[in-house]
Structure formats: C-alpha cells, structure tokens
Amino acid sequence: MSLPPGVPAIEAVDVSRTYQLDGVSVAALRGVSLTVDPGEYVAVIGPSGSGKSTLMHLLGGLDRPTGGRLAIGGRDVATLTAPELATLRNETIGFVFQAFHLLARTSAVDNVALPLVYRGVGARQRRERAAAMLGRVGLGHRLDHRPNQLSGGEQQRVAIARALVTEPAVLLADEPTGNLDTATGEAVLALLEELNAESGVALVMVTHDQEVAARARRRIAVRDGLIRSDTRHDRPLSAGTGRPETLDPAPSAEPRSASGSEPGHPSGGSGGAAGATGRLPRGATHPSGGAGDAADRGAGIGGTP
Ligand SMILES: Nc1ncnc2c1ncn2[C@@H]1O[C@H](COP(=O)(O)OP(=O)(O)OP(=O)(O)O)[C@@H](O)[C@H]1O
Ligand SMILES: [Mg+2]
Numbered sequence: 363m364s365l366p367p368g369v370p371a372i373e374a375v376d377v378s379r380t381y382q383l384d385g386v387s388v389a390a391l392r393g394v395s396l397t398v399d400p401g402e403y404v405a406v407i408g409p410s411g412s413g414k415s416t417l418m419h420l421l422g423g424l425d426r427p428t429g430g431r432l433a434i435g436g437r438d439v440a441t442l443t444a445p446e447l448a449t450l451r452n453e454t455i456g457f458v459f460q461a462f463h464l465l466a467r468t469s470a471v472d473n474v475a476l477p478l479v480y481r482g483v484g485a486r487q488r489r490e491r492a493a494a495m496l497g498r499v500g501l502g503h504r505l506d507h508r509p510n511q512l513s514g515g516e517q518q519r520v521a522i523a524r525a526l527v528t529e530p531a532v533l534l535a536d537e538p539t540g541n542l543d544t545a546t547g548e549a550v551l552a553l554l555e556e557l558n559a560e561s562g563v564a565l566v567m568v569t570h571d572q573e574v575a576a577r578a579r580r581r582i583a584v585r586d587g588l589i590r591s592d593t594r595h596d597r598p599l600s601a602g603t604g605r606p607e608t609l610d611p612a613p614s615a616e617p618r619s620a621s622g623s624e625p626g627h628p629s630g631g632s633g634g635a636a637g638a639t640g641r642l643p644r645g646a647t648h649p650s651g652g653a654g655d656a657a658d659r660g661a662g663i664g665g666t667p
Pocket of ligand 1: 413
C-alpha cells in the first residue's frame with residue numbers, strides 16, 4: 363500500500379487496552395502515543411508483561427484499543443468494520459512473530475503466497491511473487507520445502523517473505539529472533555535491517571536484546587503499560603549495518619491475533635527481482651490479506667476480511 367504523502371503509517375494517540383479476565387480488569391496499556399513514519403527502524407524494549415505485544419497487536423490492527431485513537435494508514439480503526447480492518451491490515455502491515463506461524467503442511471512458496479490469495483491475485487502471479495520474495499530472503503532454492511524440512515532460521519525467513527510479499531508500509535516484528543540461536547538470529551536481524559534500508563518498509567521490532575535495540579535509529583521503552591522513553595538517533599549507537607535511512611514508503615502488511623501467536627502476512631511484492639541483493643518491489647496496491655497459519659486463530663492474521 364502506498365501511503366498518501368504526509369500520512370504516518372501508524373498513529374496512536376493516548377491509546378489504552380484493558381483486558382477483562384474473569385471479571386478482573388487488566389490494564390495492559392494505559393495511554394500510549396506514538397507515530398510510525400515510513401521507513402523508520404524502531405526497537406521496542408521493556409520488561410516481560412509491560413505491554414509490548416499488546417502494543418504491537420494494536421499497531422497492526424489485530425486488536426482494537428479500548429481507549430484513545432488509533433489510525434493505520436491514515437484511517438481511524440474505530441470507524442472500520444472487522445472486514446475493513448482486515449483489508450487495511452493486509453494492505454498496510456506485515457507481521458513476523460517469534461514462533462514463525464507457518465502452515466505446517468504447506469510449501470514455503472504457498473505459505474508466502476497466502477496473503478495474496480486474499481487480494482485476489484491469480485495463482486500464477488501469486489507463485490511468481492512468492493518465489494521472487496523467497497529469493498529475496500535467500501530461499502530461492504527452497505520453494506517447495508515444507509516448514510518441517512527447513513531450519514528455524516529458514517522458517518523465519520519464510521515468515522519474513524510472507525510478511526513482505528504484500529509490500530506493507532510497516533513490518534511489525536515481535537521478538538523475531540527469540541526462537542533462534544545467536545548466529546541464526548543475527549542473520550535474520552541483518553536481513554530485516556537490510557529490507558528496511560532497501561525497501562523502505564518501516565520496521566518496528568520488539569526485542570529483549572539491548573545490543574539489538576542499540577542498532578535501531580529509534581528506541582521506545584515500555585514499562586507498566588506506558589511509554590517511558592522514545593528516543594531517536596541519527597545513527598545507530600552500535601555496530602549494526604549503519605545503513606542509511608530510507609524514507610520511501612513501502613506498502614504491505616499483515617496481522618496477527620490478539621492472543622498472540624499468529625503471524626501476519628503481508629502482501630505483495632510484485633514480482634521482480636529476487637535474489638539476495640534484489641530490492642523489494644514497491645508500489646503495488648493490494649487489498650486484503652494474509653492468512654496466517656492455519657491457525658490464524660481467529661483474530662487473524664489477515665485472513666479473509
Ligand atoms: N488476552 C489477555 N487477557 C488478559 N490479560 C492479558 C492478555 N494479553 C496480555 N495480558 C496481560 O497484559 C499485560 C501485557 O502483556 P503483553 O503480552 O503485552 O506483555 P509483553 O511486554 O509482550 O511481555 P513479554 O516480554 O513477556 O512478551 C500482561 O500483564 C499480560 O498478562
Ligand atoms: Mg510479548
């Protein structure tokens with residue numbers, strides 16, 4: 363999805379989310395304001411239970427706030443029906459989760475193509491775009507492997523390809539390296555940073571790793587359901603790739619369920635280049651979205667609106 367000029371990809375104003383559990387209110391977020399602009403690289407840090415995943419679900423339209431105002435792609439989510447929100451998600455957001463959430467009995471290429479099904483893209487084009495995106499994440503030689511025939515790092519690459527095949531404006535990643543060993547996690551992180559720098563997709567990533575957070579150009583610290591600090595740095599504080607900031611908006615997206623575990627799916631890339639050095643295609647406009655894992659438990663990663 364291409365955002366109109368000047369429109370933040372996501373804008374949250376005094377957003378809160380209170381869960382009701384067995385008659386008890388749990389205030390997971392207590393008034394959070396932030397804007398995510400095209401091309402940003404944002405790390406979200408904070409202790410366990412501080413509200414990070416809740417925030418990611420809201421930012422991605424997998425869940426709705428119980429207070430405040432939230433706009434995705436310039437549209438106030440409170441004004442949207444569930445199908446409209448699902449479509450907006452598919453057009454604007456890509457999700458990557460710690461647990462990959464791939465469809466187990468489905469090939470890599472079909473997992474990646476899934477979000478395009480919801481956009482009405484024809485079968486042949488879906489496969490082409492999915493294959494190109496898998497090539498982009500270095501898996502052009504694994505198109506027909508199923509998840510259990512792939513390593514953890516490869517599965518996460520498939521999930522990343524699925525999140526980006528729709529060319530979302532924002533990629534939301536909730537501890538994307540949490541299930542990977544250090545070296546594999548580092549490679550996945552480098553890939554995410556490269557995609558952010560080259561395609562212009564905004565990257566918002568929850569991490570428990572301070573070193574990783576130090577590489578982002580913006581760091582948001584969450585505690586007790588509030589943003590405690592939100593700091594920007596012209597350059598990453600530490601190593602990392604130090605890539606230049608990319609400001610072009612990129613389209614796409616994917617959602618996930620409020621219960622946490624699903625991944626979202628993105629939509630799509632146009633075909634094009636694959637290969638590890640290729641760039642993400644840009645500009646296509648796609649409608650709705652992804653499907654997640656089977657599971658896609660309900661809340662949906664993007665499934666059919
Ligand atoms: N569906 C739910 N129903 C009730 N309470 C919930 C629900 N989801 C989350 N919570 C509560 O909201 C708070 C924030 O949870 P959240 O998952 O956002 O934390 P987090 O910062 O992502 O933690 P972690 O680092 O462990 O993933 C926690 O106290 C949690 O128990
Ligand atoms: Mg979490």
